[in-house]
Amino acid sequence: MSAEEFIEAWKEFLKKYDVVLLKTWTSRDDKAWIRQVIGAAKSSETDSPFGDYLMAEERITRYRTEEWKVDFVASCSENWPDPHGWIKKRKHKFWPRTYDILIEHENYCTTSWEEMAKLILLRAKLKVLITYTEDVGHTDSEKLIKQTREQLESMLEQAWEDHSENEKTEYVLIIGQLDRNGEKARANWHISAYNVKGEQCASTYEDPWSPT
Numbered sequence: 624m625s626a627e628e629f630i631e632a633w634k635e636f637l638k639k640y641d642v643v644l645l646k647t648w649t650s651r652d653d654k655a656w657i658r659q660v661i662g663a664a665k666s667s668e669t670d671s672p673f674g675d676y677l678m679a680e681e682r683i684t685r686y687r688t689e690e691w692k693v694d695f696v697a698s699c700s701e702n703w704p705d706p707h708g709w710i711k712k713r714k715h716k717f718w719p720r721t722y723d724i725l726i727e728h729e730n731y732c733t734t735s736w737e738e739m740a741k742l743i744l745l746r747a748k749l750k751v752l753i754t755y756t757e758d759v760g761h762t763d764s765e766k767l768i769k770q771t772r773e774q775l776e777s778m779l780e781q782a783w784e785d786h787s788e789n790e791k792t793e794y795v796l797i798i799g800q801l802d803r804n805g806e807k808a809r810a811n812w813h814i815s816a817y818n819v820k821g822e823q824c825a826s827t828y829e830d831p832w833s834p835t
Contacts (some may be wrong), residue, residue: 624682624723624749626793626816633797634832636676641834648801649808653730661695661728662688668717671695687717695726722747729754732767739775743782751795759802768798768813779821792819800831809835
């Protein structure tokens with residue numbers, strides 16, 4: 624799945640579940656929020672709402688949450704074969720040769736750089752960070768969006784100079800922003816895509832984008 628295809632899938636998912644997700648977001652229940660998006664912080668191949676949506680839409684063939692301390696991974700590749708008969712019984716069936724998608728979900732922009740580092744150090748065709756800034760109207764809300772983008776760009780650039788990864792690898796940064804102004808709350812999503820050098824890719828989607 625390309626960065627553009629992932630972004631479209633994310634938008635479709637949000638449109639479908641916007642009312643339910645907004646109710647949880649406005650309640651400020653971080654654990655409930657991640658359960659309704661990526662899934663609970665436990666290893667599972669069935670309990671991710673977004674993962675199940677991607678499966679139903681046939682955009683991926685399988686996924687696993689909390690894989691090697693990564694919030695969500697998806698793969699379309701086959702498993703590694705059993706080496707020399709060493710393995711008598713696998714603990715689980717998810718043992719792919721490559722990852723197609725890695726997703727890290729971090730509730731706050733100010734700590735998202737740790738997840739950036741994790742994504743950069745791991746191999747996958749597409750790496751995604753979903754994080755959140757302050758609500759619309761907060762002094763730091765817009766500043767954090769700009770700073771988070773600059774941080775990812777800088778870290779990608781430094782990693783590329785030190786030890787370059789496959790040039791086909793893509794990154795997506797999704798920053799959520801709650802807007803409580805008006806009669807009903809709404810979600811704004813600031814979405815950007817990057818190549819491995821930290822260069823932002825041209826896009827045709829609006830910024831911010833909202834499902835309502």
